[in-house]
Amino acid sequence: MEEPAVSVLKRAVELDSASRFQESLICYQEGIDLLLRVLKATKDEKKKAHYREKISSYMNRAEDIKKYIEKEKEDGKYHKQIKIEENTKGFSYEKLFQQYLSETVSEVWIEDPYIRQVHQLYNFLRFCEMLVKGPCKVRTIHLLTSYDEGNGKTQQMSVLEEIQQSLKDYGVTLDVSYSPSIHDREIRFNNGWVIKIGRGLDYFKKPQGRFCLGYCDFDLRPCHETTVDIFHIKHTKKT
Structure with a gap:
């Protein structure tokens, strides 16, 4: 040893x-x-x-x-940067976020223009599951995204409504807003943590198949190259 x-x-x-x-x-x-x-x-x-x-x-x-x-x-000066290299593994949402989800977290803001396609909606669902599992006591989740301008708009809204109803069973309110001009990707917790990910929640590569390792466990899923910046500020600005 x-x-x-x-x-x-x-x-x-x-x-x-x-x-x-x-x-x-x-x-x-x-x-x-x-x-x-x-x-x-x-x-x-x-x-x-x-x-x-x-x-x-x-x-x-x-x-x-x-x-x-x-x-x-x-002092609001804390800054940590994580560089996720192409094809690396071990960067599930739990690994990135859970250490910042203290018991004081009750409100979360997600700004991500690409919660549209099926796999991106699943990403958002997995992120919500992580929040519900704790140890934080999330009661409100705010999502600001953009409409799917193609044929998937109806599906996008339908899936988000389904997630919204499911979260209600856990005492969590999902507030969904849409913006045609949103570009930046940012996640904020009301305990002062701000996480910016270059690719937003969609930094995982598509699995090779439905029965391949990494399909369910995101720690085993290869990632796209991206950068994660983590800040701490005294007061989180609400949208």
Whole structure:
């Protein structure tokens, strides 16, 4: 267990030096956990003392980073960028969003012009399912999108109405608005988090078949290349 701990903590220090504090904090936490297991399994008192000293040092640094991140959030300066490379996996909605969905989240705003086609409507449905599952207590979801100008307009409205009715069973109100000029893609939570994704919710590639891995589990679905920008502000502007 010592070798994996050293590897993770080395990565934490590298990310720390590169000012990638959010990622480094995660690595510090994982590395400390691994090192604590090493300490527990060690009988040599001299080695124990060495491990305790290292753990204490890493814990102090992790705590400093945590305080820095919280201060950035309070000042509205927090910014994290994730670059999703072409064909990479492991970027389900849960992986991207759940860490920002605290129990205080009760209202969500989604601005995405491309909630039109069947697969995009399914994407939106999956996003709603994630919100309902918690741990947040969402009561209102606002969707601003654009009409499907082709023959799919009736289907688009029908599906969104069906999702709207289904959400009511969970005590959630879906408010749908349409704009012909909407272009930007943005998701906001009323706890101050703002997430901008270059491709909106539609960053997954089409599965090779209905019975292929990744059809149901989005963590196994290859992605299109896109960039995710995450901000924190004190007050979220409502639309």
